[in-house]
Amino acid sequence: KISYDMRMVSEYFKSEQFIFPNEDTTYMEVAELTKMVNENAKSPKKVYVQQDKDLKSYLTKEGVRIGLSTNESKKLVDYVFNTTSPLILDLKQYWNRARPYQYVYQFDVDFHPFNTTSSHSPSYPSGHSLQTMCWKKLMDNINSSWFKKTENVENSVNQSRMSLGVHFASDISFSREICNYLHDNNLLS
Numbered sequence: 167k168i169s170y171d172m173r174m175v176s177e178y179f180k181s182e183q184f185i186f187p188n189e190d191t192t193y194m195e196v197a198e199l200t201k202m203v204n205e206n207a208k209s210p211k212k213v214y215v216q217q218d219k220d221l222k223s224y225l226t227k228e229g230v231r232i233g234l235s236t237n238e239s240k241k242l243v244d245y246v247f248n249t250t251s252p253l254i255l256d257l258k259q260y261w262n263r264a265r266p267y268q269y270v271y272q273f274d275v276d277f278h279p280f281n282t283t284s285s286h287s288p289s290y291p292s293g294h295s296l297q298t299m300c301w302k303k304l305m306d307n308i309n310s311s312w313f314k315k316t317e318n319v320e321n322s323v324n325q326s327r328m329s330l331g332v333h334f335a336s337d338i339s340f341s342r343e344i345c346n347y348l349h350d351n352n353l354l355s
Contacts, residue, residue: 195334196269200276203266203331214326218282221294221323222247225301232305232315246301249354254293257344263290266331285332292333296341298323303349 217224222243229239265285270276284294302316327333348354 191336192269192334193273195336196266196273196275199266199328199331199334202329204276211326211329213322214330217294217323217326218284218330218332221284221297225298225319228319229301229305232312232319233309234305242304243301246297246304250297250300251293253344254291254296255287257291258288258293261290262288263337265289266334282330282332285330289333290337291340291344292324292327292337293341294327295320295324295333295338296344299341299345300348300354303345303354307355 213224225246226236226239226243229242230236234242266289287293298320302320305316306313324338327338328335345354
């Protein structure tokens with residue numbers, strides 16, 4: 167239904183709608199992440215690594231497991247990625263928030279995130295989370311009885327982003343705000 171082109175974020179969002187995390191919030195989030203990451207990043211769950219490496223394949227397989235045909239699942243995931251990827255990159259460039267590991271130097275924290283394939287862009291919002299949340303909304307629109315299963319997938323992806331040490335909780339919360347905005351304004355169908 168929609169396709170984000172090279173428009174600036176300000177053409178479809180007012181930045182004042184969103185609250186960017188300040189230094190105090192970021193410091194608290196780094197402290198919360200440190201324990202979680204140092205416990206999990208050395209030996210992350212296999213599914214977290216799979217989600218990080220190839221979210222598209224992961225969501226396609228989950229769509230099939232939940233009840234779509236392979237073709238339907240692939241089309242749905244392609245739609246989500248084609249409509250959200252340019253938006254995500256635009257938002258990341260606009261906000262330009264550093265990744266958690268980049269703040270550890272400023273805060274002098276012992277923080278050892280997992281070396282991921284997907285964390286080489288700014289942190290805010292979490293692209294994996296936003297794409298999974300949009301996927302979930304569309305899956306639930308197809309069949310509302312899938313809600314619990316799609317919720318489990320979403321929770322797993324969101325948890326993986328923090329357990330791997332590549333996103334703050336506020337990055338994921340911002341993804342939820344954006345997903346809800348897209349859904350509430352009929353920009354996701």
